[in-house]
Amino acid sequence: MGLATPSDRRPVVVSGPSGVGKGTLCKMLFEAHPGTFASTTSHTTRKSRPGEVEGKDYFFVSRQNFSALVSQNAFVEHAVFSGHNYGTSKQTIAEQNAKGLIVVLDIDMQGVQQMRSDPDIDARYVFVKPPSFETLERRLRSRSTESEEDIQKRLAQARVELEYADKPGVHDQIIVNDGLDKAYAEFEQFVYKV
């Protein structure tokens, strides 16, 4: 089928406002190509949502534990998003690389900035954009995973992320998620392009 494994093995960094469909697109990629990609498991201080699995979706830790990891220099990047800490550990990347898998990171804008400015990191960056702000708000609400207060925080942050993404040279590709099949086809093409 010609899409067994991408020739470009660099990490794929997916960012975009909360609720835009990053998780959905990544899941589609993993399911379409089993044994090829791996998500990294981030650490976070936010509470788990119903159905989220410790060690798979996130490592859910206390602020104290998170700070300890920061001082041990355990993270490739870390950020505060919507009042909670999030970080990608060096260990989660190393574990997936050791299995020969291409890592896919789903991180926020601050994480992208840190990775971009680290000369030791060579990755590919894709930004997922909503067709409109109203659509983003609708999707975030329809997911029904956040409180109204948290939705407002995420929408405020979304405006900042969308502004940042428009700057030239930040992302290698921008995908507008105005239809899942179309957005997924563009995502897959980006990941597999020679």
Ligand code: ADP
């Ligand atoms: P993110 O990971 O970026 O926060 P999710 O992948 O959780 O976003 O998607 C947010 C919600 O929007 C989910 O309920 C998902 O099913 C829905 N969704 C994603 N893409 C689309 C789309 N193209 N059209 C309609 N709904 C979508």
Ligand code: 5GP
């Ligand atoms: P959520 O709480 O919806 O799972 O994630 C909120 C935001 O945090 C999303 O934009 C997601 O991409 C980002 N995020 C998740 N893990 C990390 C991480 O390890 N580092 C950074 N910088 N952002 C993360």
